[in-house]
Amino acid sequence: MDDLDRRILEQLLKHARASFQEIGSAVGLSAPAVKRRVDRLVANKQITGFTALVNPAALGWKTEAYVEVYYRDNISPAELKRSLEPIPQVVGVWTIAGEADALVHVMATDMAEIEVTVERIRENARVGRTRSSIVMSRILERPRT
Numbered sequence: 001m002d003d004l005d006r007r008i009l010e011q012l013l014k015h016a017r018a019s020f021q022e023i024g025s026a027v028g029l030s031a032p033a034v035k036r037r038v039d040r041l042v043a044n045k046q047i048t049g050f051t052a053l054v055n056p057a058a059l060g061w062k063t064e065a066y067v068e069v070y071y072r073d074n075i076s077p078a079e080l081k082r083s084l085e086p087i088p089q090v091v092g093v094w095t096i097a098g099e100a101d102a103l104v105h106v107m108a109t110d111m112a113e114i115e116v117t118v119e120r121i122r123e124n125a126r127v128g129r130t131r132s133s134i135v136m137s138r139i140l141e142r143p144r145t
Contacts, residue, residue, distance in 0.1 A: 001046060004029065008037055009047070016050060061089075061107040065114050068100035068131040069121060075101055083124050089117040100131070 007027040011018060020031035020038070027034070041047040056064070077095055080102055084090045092105035104121060108114045111134075118130055 001041070005037055005041060005046075008034060009041070012038075012047075056107050059107075060109045063110050063114055064105070064107045064135040065118075066133045066135070067104040067106055067118055067121060068096075068133075069102045069104055070099065070128045070130065071101045071126050072128045073126060075126060084121065087117060087120050089113065090121075 004027060008023055008029075011023045011026050015022075018026075020034040023029075024031045024034045029037075038047065056062070080093055080095065084093050084102075084104060089106050089108045090104055091107050094103045095101065096103050106114060106117050108117055114132070114134070118132060121127065122130060
């Protein structure tokens with residue numbers, strides 16, 4: 001990846017719906033040249049997908065929590081994904097260093113749905129315990145780069 005690729009990525013991160021022409025104008029390339037570079041970045045898996053950022057409230061999700069999950073034994077990242085991916089309110093899962101094995105981001109319509117979701121997480125026989133932190137307000141969020 002060279003400097004032009006990085007500048008194209010910067011433009012896509014700022015405004016993913018920009019046309020190849022608009023990106024080209026910003027980085028000093030023609031639209032076809034930008035398209036070729038974007039296609040190459042996708043083929044090389046340097047761009048792994050395109051997505052829309054949705055306001056959680058539009059889905060009715062007004063309550064969120066971060067749940068630390070403590071397993072009784074070691075658990076692989078693949079098994080974590082397999083067990084948590086089917087729960088629609090689970091919007092992010094990370095393995096972490098420290099006492100907990102995983103950090104799970106849960107978004108729901110209300111506290112009752114958070115509770116039901118945490119209980120679904122606990123249904124896995126290998127879960128020893130959980131610890132939840134409820135988000136009171138979002139102060140700062142930066143787009144992923």
